[in-house]
Amino acid sequence: MILPVRLRRLKPDPYIVAILLMVVLATVLPVRGVAAEGFAWLTKAAIALLFFLHGARLSREAVIGGLTHWRLHLLVLAATFALFPVLGLALRALPPAILPASLTTGVVFLCCLPSTVQSSIAFTAVARGNVAAAVCAASASNLLGIVVTPLLVAATLGIRGHGDALGAVEAVALQLFLPFAAGQISRPWLRDGIARHGKLVSLTDRGSILLVVYGAFSAAVVGGLWQKVSGPQLLTLTIVCIALLAVVLAATALAARSLGFATPDEIAIVFCGSKKSLASGVPMAGILFPAPMVGLLVLPLMIFHQLQLMACAVIAARWAARVQTET
Numbered sequence: 518m519i520l521p522v523r524l525r526r527l528k529p530d531p532y533i534v535a536i537l538l539m540v541v542l543a544t545v546l547p548v549r550g551v552a553a554e555g556f557a558w559l560t561k562a563a564i565a566l567l568f569f570l571h572g573a574r575l576s577r578e579a580v581i582g583g584l585t586h587w588r589l590h591l592l593v594l595a596a597t598f599a600l601f602p603v604l605g606l607a608l609r610a611l612p613p614a615i616l617p618a619s620l621t622t623g624v625v626f627l628c629c630l631p632s633t634v635q636s637s638i639a640f641t642a643v644a645r646g647n648v649a650a651a652v653c654a655a656s657a658s659n660l661l662g663i664v665v666t667p668l669l670v671a672a673t674l675g676i677r678g679h680g681d682a683l684g685a686v687e688a689v690a691l692q693l694f695l696p697f698a699a700g701q702i703s704r705p706w707l708r709d710g711i712a713r714h715g716k717l718v719s720l721t722d723r724g725s726i727l728l729v730v731y732g733a734f735s736a737a738v739v740g741g742l743w744q745k746v747s748g749p750q751l752l753t754l755t756i757v758c759i760a761l762l763a764v765v766l767a768a769t770a771l772a773a774r775s776l777g778f779a780t781p782d783e784i785a786i787v788f789c790g791s792k793k794s795l796a797s798g799v800p801m802a803g804i805l806f807p808a809p810m811v812g813l814l815v816l817p818l819m820i821f822h823q824l825q826l827m828a829c830a831v832i833a834a835r836w837a838a839r840v841q842t843e844t
Contacts (some may be wrong), residue, residue, distance in 0.1 A: 532578035534748030536819065539727050543734035543812075552737065557808075558561045560732045563725035564800045565696040570721060572700020573707045589647075589752065589782055593632065593654040596769050598665055601628040602673055604761060614841065618753055619810075622674060624761070625815035629669035630818070631662025631768040634794040639704075640829045646686075653787040662797060670805055693756025730799060730815075736808040745813065762828060765791045784836055788829060795822045 548556045605628030609621045616624075634655045641651035700707075769790040773783035796819045802811045 523702050533666060535727055539731040540734050544738050547738045547796055549735065549739050555734070555738075556728075556735075558727075558730050560728050560803070563721075565794070566721060567696075567725040567800075568650065568694075569696040569700040569703075570711070574700070574711050586775070589650050589778065589786060590654050590657055590723050592769070592776070592778075593790045594661065596715035596765060596772075596786075597632050597658050598629075598661070598669065599745055600765060600768060600790075601793070602669055604628060605763060606673055608757060608761070611811060616753055616757060617745070617750060618811050620750065620817060623814040624754075624757060624817040625673050626670060626814055627793050627818040627821055628761075629673060630793045630798045631666060632658040632789050632799070633794045633796070634659055636826060636829070637789045637792055640763050640788045640833040641785050643789070644784045644833040645781070646788070646836075647779075647781040648785075650782060651785040651789055654785060659794065659797060660694075660697075662695035662794070663697075666797075666801055667805060673755075701782075713833060722732065730819075732803075736812060738812065739809070746816070748831045754817055755820055755824075758817060758824055762791065762821065762824055766828070766832070788833070792825050792829070793818065793821055795819065 524764055578664045602625070610626050611621060632655050638648060642648050661718040704798040738804075766787060769787045770783065774784045779788065795818060799811075800813050802815050802818075
């Protein structure tokens with residue numbers, strides 16, 4: 518009976534399967550030409566709706582509350598926007614024979630992204646950590662990421678061709694932050710409906726990302742993505758992502774314990790500080806980089822995203838069991 522239970526835990530997330538299916542669909546039947554232009558506008562509208570719903574769903578207290586726990590938030594932000602980019606720059610030194618420059622650029626890009634919100638909070642809750650702190654830390658990371666991520670991308674990758682850093686910040690703010698702010702303003706009228714139709718909101722959330730992934734990989738396939746990435750390179754990229762995740766998980770746990778945080782706080786720090794957001798990363802890639810580059814650039818993010826979900830699911834279950842034993 519033990520083996521089947523363990524196998525069920527290793528069952529892939531249906532959302533990850535859906536994302537992989539979008540990649541397959543884009544490979545077999547990519548959108549191109551005039552249809553691609555129309556699809557791009559549809560995708561922008563879907564992303565705007567996504568961030569509008571995030572703004573309407575997240576309570577004002579969750580956005581501005583919990584700021585008194587500044588040490589925890591600073592540690593999460595330091596891991597997200599300092600430790601990760603430093604590690605990304607270190608990995609950029611890998612010779613092209615090991616990992617091509619296009620993929621290392623994608624690794625550096627994922628290192629500049631904010632943390633996730635939903636999975637960080639969910640895993641913190643499963644592990645019996647400080648959920649309120651996780652809500653505030655993950656939300657702060659995402660809000661700051663709207664401004665900080667484009668600046669980090671410009672600083673680490675030296676982007677010049679697709680607009681300057683200020684222009685990138687402005688583009689991200691208009692496409693992501695403005696709908697989020699509109700959602701916050703509309704929250705008093707929409708929160709009850711959103712609470713009643715949580716599944717519909719979640720479907721819209723995930724569906725919009727599937728559209729983005731399909732559009733991004735379509736552009737990449739048309740540009741010759743699979744002629745640029747080989748099987749050994751994908752394997753190497755996966756190993757790099759595993760190493761990156763392992764280092765950050767260990768570093769956040771060690772830092773939390775060294776600074777004297779309680780176990781519930783340590784759980785929130787580890788889960789919020791070790792993750793990167795696919796929901797924010799794919800739209801940002803579409804804004805910050807030319808369309809033919811996006812599919813290749815988000816490939817490391819997609820691999821890292823799947824790895825972080827699997828690893829954190831195991832860690833959260835073990836943490837929950839340990840906390841239950843201690844109590």
